[in-house]
Amino acid sequence: MFFVFFVVPQKSAIDHSRTLAISQFSLPFLLHFGYNASLMNILHSQTVEYLRYLKEQGITHVPGTSKQPVTPVKRAPKAAPDPAPAAPPLAGAAPRGGLTQSVELQLITDEVAACRRCLLHRTRTRTVPGQGALRPDVMFIGEGPGANEDEQGIAFVGRAGQLLTRMIAAMGYTRDEVFIGNIVKCRPPGNRVPSPEEMNDCIPYLKRQIAIIQPKLIVCLGATAARGLVQETLPIGKARGQWREFEGIPVMLTFHPAYLLRDGTKKGACWSDLKAVLARLGKTPPKPA
């Protein structure tokens, strides 16, 4: 085994999955059978694409198995260490390697899009993996997609989502500055509560996302989120306002916005929970304009 060091030009976003798939085949093929000129040209271009992809990921060398000489040989700058902690892998998940956090998140999104682990895949329109910022102050976790989310593939975009957006704004953030997700990624029919089996099947995706996103704090919106993430046994009416912990991350339990739409008298309690979140971050809510 030997190692190839390389430098290739920067290239912005490319179809990594396709390039990777092609090149994972072609690179070893090239190294073994590199004598046919036309084949060499095709394989060379694919290999350059693959090396370009690897360089974007900060990988400076790849293992080879052939005795054929390979050029160019120049060491790229040392990649910064990936600060993300090890995430629990799912069966069939890609290894972490030097992949960036955004690429890792995209891999999860792709896995979710193809997922058939539980029966919710049969009735979904679109999967809803969640969206938002890496390393946010706050990550909000709800129960599961509703009709609007199922249609658009985006978490919290219905009436409850609009209320959540106002809650986030009242805290001094935009939706893009936090991360918003759910315990299950597919809509339960009729907006029923997901079953324990469905939650168990889906929660590994969320746990992997949290490990990559690394929020400073998590807010569980409603009883299902609290039960799914921190195994809360108290009713949300009693558990709200209390801190729990997940993998060392403080977790605040509060009401789901959909519940607040049904019972507006609970909005004050929810707001005091969100202010406690801000206080733990050393922040205060902005003054209303």
Ligand code: SF4
């Ligand atoms: S809810 Fe989760 S586990 Fe079930 S099919 Fe959708 S992505 Fe897969």
